[in-house]
Each structure stands twice: as structure tokens, then as C-alpha cells.
Amino acid sequence: MKTMQKGFTLIELMIVVAIIAILAAIAIPQYQNYITKAQFSETQTIADGLKTPIVEYYNQTGQCPNNGQGGISLDTSYFGKYVATATTSGGGGPCVITMTFKPSGSVSSPLVGQSVTFTGTNNGGTFSWVCADAALDQKYKPAACN
Secondary structure (H helix, E strand, O other), rough: OOOOOOOOOOOHHHHHHHHHHHHHHHHHHHHOOOOHHHHHHHHHHHHHHHHHHHHHHHHHHHHHHOOHHOOOHHHHOOOOOEEEEEEOOOOOOOOOEEEOOOOOOOOOOOHOOOOEEEEEOOOOOOOOEEOOOOOOOOOHHOOOOO
């Protein structure tokens, strides 16, 4: 006489759990890399907001603004959910924007306390900007900062 199987066997359940564990082991690190890249991109957004007033100040004075010069109010305007501070410097040389990530909290662990610099150079009427961060692993940087 045939008996009808009702439900799943223990081995079938164990196989399903093993498959889910393997998928999670692959997906979680990739998701963490994605989150770090997304948080890093906030620096580019904030830097874009600073580039225009810096270039305008440079065109008027021939020098790069330091903190607070040229109407750039860094302490109130240029920070974000992950970026704690933004500073400008340069004087007569290349213009430098330095962003520092927050020391803890909502920031991904590879970014905690790290700094990113955007260096702008006058090329005879146009500015070119280069993003750099020596301490951060290359896999977390967007293509614009490689």
C-alpha cells in the first residue's frame, strides 16, 4: 500500500537552509560594498556645490579661497549625512576641498574618519578637478576618484 508524503523531510529542509546561507554569504559583503560606495558619493555632491563659488572667487582674485572667504560658509552649509566637515584652502596654488567623514554612527566602517580631497587646477580659464583618497580601498571609490 502506498503512503502519501505529507510535508518536507528533514534533509530537504536542510538543503534549503544551506542554499539560503550560501546566497547570504555572497550577498551581504556585496551589499556592504554598495553602501560604502553610495556614502562616498556624498562627497562628490557636496564638492560640486563648492566648486562654482571657488572658481568664481579665483576668477575675481586670482587666488583660491580659504575657509570663510568668498562668501563660502562652510560651517553651516557644506556637510551631509555622512560628511562631517568640508574645508577649502589653496591660496595662490591649486584649490583644495577637503571632506572628512563622520567619526561614527551612520557611516560605513571603511569610511569612518577618512578624508577625501578634491584638487582644482586652473588650466588657462578652465578648472579641472581631481578626487583623491590614499587611505581608502580602491573598490569603494567611484570611477571619478580612481
